[in-house]
Amino acid sequence: MFTLPLRNRKPPGTRCSQQGSPVSTFAEHKTRPQISKFQLSAFQLYSCTGDKFIFWQGAQARFFLTDPDDVKEVLCSRSTQISRLQRRPDMVNLVDNGLLQLEGEDWAFHRRTLNPGFLPDKLKKMVPIMAGCTMEMIEKWSSKEANEAKRHEIDVFTELKKLTADIIAHTAFGSSYAEAKQIFELQQEQLRLAKQIGSKPCIPGLRFIPTAFHRHCWKVEKKIEELTSEMIERRIRQRKLNQKDMHGDDLLGLMIDAMDNRALGLDKKLSMGIADIVGETKTFFMAGHETTATSISWTLMLLAAYPEWQARVRDEARTVCDASSVPAPGSLHRLNLLSIVLNESLRLYPPGALMTRMANKDIRVGKTLVPKGTVLVLPIIAFHHDQRYWGPDANEFRPERFSEGASKASQSSSPVFLTFSAGPQFCIGQLFALQEAKVVIASILLRYRIMVSPRYRHSPINYTILQPQGFHHTKAQGAEM
Structure with a gap:
C-alpha cells in the first residue's frame, strides 16, 4: 500500500496487474488467514x-463457539468462571504481569489503576x-520524495509501525x-521466537537446557526487562529528586503512583511493584502499537x-479540519x-482473528456442559464474515452498515463485532486506538492520495495479529508527478 502527494496530481485509480489476487479485482473480501482452514471450514459447516x-x-x-449468544455468555455473564489461556511453560515471556494475562483481583486492581489514563x-x-508524531512522519515522506525520482514508493506498514x-x-x-526503539525491536524478535516455539511440541524440561x-x-x-526497568527507575529518581514530572499523569506516572498503596488505601498485596510496572509497560509496548499500525x-x-x-x-476531513x-x-x-470506514475495516480485517478462553471449573454454556480445562475458541473473523448476522454482502466492503453505530450494524442482538472483545474485560485501549487511527488517516488523506502497489498481493496471514503476508517484502509505488 502507499500514499501519493496531492499537489499537481490527478485522482489516481487502483493500478494492479492481473496476476495473483490484486485488491482492485476484489468484489468480496473473503478473508482466509492461515490460522486453520480446517477450523474455519468446520465453523461454516456446523454454524449453518x-x-x-x-x-x-x-x-x-x-x-468452538458458533452461536453469538454463547459468546455473550462466555464474555459477559460467565466471565468470572472463564480465564485466559496461560502461556506455555517453554514460551517466551511476552506480556506476563500485564492486563492480558492477569486474572481476578490482580487484574481488577491493574485495570482500576490504568483506567484514568x-x-x-x-x-x-x-x-x-499524535498529530505531531504523524506530521514528522509525513515530513520525512515529503523529503524523501523531493530527493527521489518522480515515481515514489512507501512501505506504509513499516512506516506506521x-x-x-x-x-x-x-x-x-x-x-x-528513539529512546524506546531498542525495546520495540527486541519485542519483534520475541514475537519471531514465540512463533518458532509455538510450531513445536512442548517437551517438559527441555526449556532448561542451555x-x-x-x-x-x-x-x-533479560535485555527487554533491563531497558524497561531503566526507563521506570529514571522516572522514579526524577520524582524523588523533586524534579518536575512533565508526564506525571501518563500511564507510567499512574503506575508509579500506585506503588504507594497506602496513598490509595488499598491492601498491600494489591500494590504495584517494579515487576508489575515492567509487565504493564511491556504489554502496552507490545499491544499498543502493532495492532493499531495494522488496522490503519x-x-x-x-x-x-x-x-x-x-x-x-478526504472531503469530510477537509471540512472538519x-x-x-x-x-x-x-x-x-x-x-x-472515517468512523464507519474504520469499523468496516476492523470487521473485515480484525487484528485478532481468534480469541481463546479456558473454563476454570465445570460450567454450562447454553445447553452444553463444558468440563474444567476446556479451551473455548471464539472465532472473531468467522463471526465478522457470517452472512447470518451481516447479510448476503457480509464479505463486501460496505461502511454504511455502521452508519447507526456498531451496536445496530449487525442482525444479532448478541455481540458479533468483537474486534475489541466484549464484557468486563473489553480492550482498555479501544478509544485510544480509534482516536489515533482517525488522527493518522485524516492527516495522511489531507496531503496524499493513496493507491495499491502493483506488486502487492492480497494474502492475509495470522502472524500473532492478522496482517498482509506481503507487507514484509512489498512496497508501494507512486504515480508520475
Whole structure:
C-alpha cells in the first residue's frame, strides 16, 4: 500500500496487474488467514445447522463457539468462571504481569489503576502529540520524495509501525521512539521466537537446557526487562529528586503512583511493584502499537481499493479540519465517515482473528456442559464474515452498515463485532486506538492520495495479529508527478 502527494496530481485509480489476487479485482473480501482452514471450514459447516463442535489439539479439548449468544455468555455473564489461556511453560515471556494475562483481583486492581489514563478528557490531550508524531512522519515522506525520482514508493506498514510506536511511547510513557526503539525491536524478535516455539511440541524440561536457541531467548528477555526497568527507575529518581514530572499523569506516572498503596488505601498485596510496572509497560509496548499500525494499514488499503470512499473521507476531513493541517481534539467526533470506514475495516480485517478462553471449573454454556480445562475458541473473523448476522454482502466492503453505530450494524442482538472483545474485560485501549487511527488517516488523506502497489498481493496471514503476508517484502509505488 502507499500514499501519493496531492499537489499537481490527478485522482489516481487502483493500478494492479492481473496476476495473483490484486485488491482492485476484489468484489468480496473473503478473508482466509492461515490460522486453520480446517477450523474455519468446520465453523461454516456446523454454524449453518446451529450445532457446536469440539476438536482436539494434542491432549487439549477445544470447544468452538458458533452461536453469538454463547459468546455473550462466555464474555459477559460467565466471565468470572472463564480465564485466559496461560502461556506455555517453554514460551517466551511476552506480556506476563500485564492486563492480558492477569486474572481476578490482580487484574481488577491493574485495570482500576490504568483506567484514568484512557478517560475522554485525557485522550483529548493526546491528540496534539499524535498529530505531531504523524506530521514528522509525513515530513520525512515529503523529503524523501523531493530527493527521489518522480515515481515514489512507501512501505506504509513499516512506516506506521514506527509511527504508532512513537505515539505510544510519547503518550503512555513520556518517552520517544528513539529512546524506546531498542525495546520495540527486541519485542519483534520475541514475537519471531514465540512463533518458532509455538510450531513445536512442548517437551517438559527441555526449556532448561542451555542450547544456543534458549540462551538467545533468555538474552532477549533479560535485555527487554533491563531497558524497561531503566526507563521506570529514571522516572522514579526524577520524582524523588523533586524534579518536575512533565508526564506525571501518563500511564507510567499512574503506575508509579500506585506503588504507594497506602496513598490509595488499598491492601498491600494489591500494590504495584517494579515487576508489575515492567509487565504493564511491556504489554502496552507490545499491544499498543502493532495492532493499531495494522488496522490503519488495512484501512488505507481499503480506501485505496475504493477511491470513491477515499474521496468522501478526504472531503469530510477537509471540512472538519478547516484551515488547520491536522484534526483538532474537539473535531474528531465529526469525522463520521472515517468512523464507519474504520469499523468496516476492523470487521473485515480484525487484528485478532481468534480469541481463546479456558473454563476454570465445570460450567454450562447454553445447553452444553463444558468440563474444567476446556479451551473455548471464539472465532472473531468467522463471526465478522457470517452472512447470518451481516447479510448476503457480509464479505463486501460496505461502511454504511455502521452508519447507526456498531451496536445496530449487525442482525444479532448478541455481540458479533468483537474486534475489541466484549464484557468486563473489553480492550482498555479501544478509544485510544480509534482516536489515533482517525488522527493518522485524516492527516495522511489531507496531503496524499493513496493507491495499491502493483506488486502487492492480497494474502492475509495470522502472524500473532492478522496482517498482509506481503507487507514484509512489498512496497508501494507512486504515480508520475
